Amino acid sequence: MRRLVLAFLILIVGSPLPAQTVSKRVGLVTISVDEGLAFPGGLFVVRLQSRRGIGRVVASFDGLRCPFFNTRHGQRALVPIRPTLAGGTATLGIELEARRGRQRIPVRATIAPREYPPRSVTLPDGKLALLMRPGAVRQSRQLLLTLRLESTEQEWRGPFKAPVDADPVYGYGAPTHYAGAANVEMATDSLFGEYHRGMDYLVPPGTVVQAPAAGRVVLAAPQILTGNTLVLDHGQGVLSVFFHLSRIDVKEGEWVESRSPIGLSGDSGIAAAPHLHWAVYVHGVAVDPRVMESLAD
The missing domain is CATH 2.70.70.10 (Glucose Permease (Domain IIA))
Incomplete structure (x- = not known):
């Protein structure tokens, strides 16, 4: 019975959230943040589209700098969320090299609350x-x-x-x-x-x-x-x-x-x-x- 209860708790804690995407467009750049896995211990999945070539792009959050990489669906950064963070509104900084020099675009997203049993x-x-x-x-x-x-x-x-x-x-x-x-x-x-x-x-x-x-x-x-x-x-x-x-x-x-x-x-x-x-x-x-x-x- 104890194992069944623990497994049930893990199932609840591990379930993904309903998908929700926050988008922001600045000039020719569109940034999308998928909040479906955004909880303490989860990820922000950040995607970037640009109608003009840009240089290195980094997503900064909570002291981390997470580079964007090429995928089959465009540029993407996986930004980890430490389990010790509280739920609430968070701000990611998207840093990119553009024609006008280095830019930092703030994007606000939501971390869903989550607690883990001791x-x-x-x-x-x-x-x-x-x-x-x-x-x-x-x-x-x-x-x-x-x-x-x-x-x-x-x-x-x-x-x-x-x-x-x-x-x-x-x-x-x-x-x-x-x-x-x-x-x-x-x-x-x-x-x-x-x-x-x-x-x-x-x-x-x-x-x-x-x-x-x-x-x-x-x-x-x-x-x-x-x-x-x-x-x-x-x-x-x-x-x-x-x-x-x-x-x-x-x-x-x-x-x-x-x-x-x-x-x-x-x-x-x-x-x-x-x-x-x-x-x-x-x-x-x-x-x-x-x-x-x-x-x-």
């Missing part, structure tokens, strides 16, 4: 010791740098798919307390406080993990805290990361197609129990992976 985790004594291992935090900082990669090509097509055939039991965004430990989430990420940065699937050890979308392997190595860790670069600032694997079946630099087997689930690192942790980072910020399951390319 959770408490108890780590076994043997796992707690990993937090004190020399180099653990430094290694995690290096992982975060990897999760900030911004390759220019979009490698995925269509919505992402869950990496295992199971419903997540613990969802994204939950304020997390670790009994007998402090700052575990920040030790593995270092930014934005103690909240759960991905989805946890309580699957048996050895469950086959599949790529949620096409991409290139940019990290496949054991880590002190996150265990056997795999990072896929899907392009344009979007990356998937998988923690606590028992085995990694791909190598760094290897290209994988959507639904390709990439490893086996396990309980390596500071996992409290055997499970798969899947997180999605957009421009270095962990977002709810379900936004990529809802995002049309």
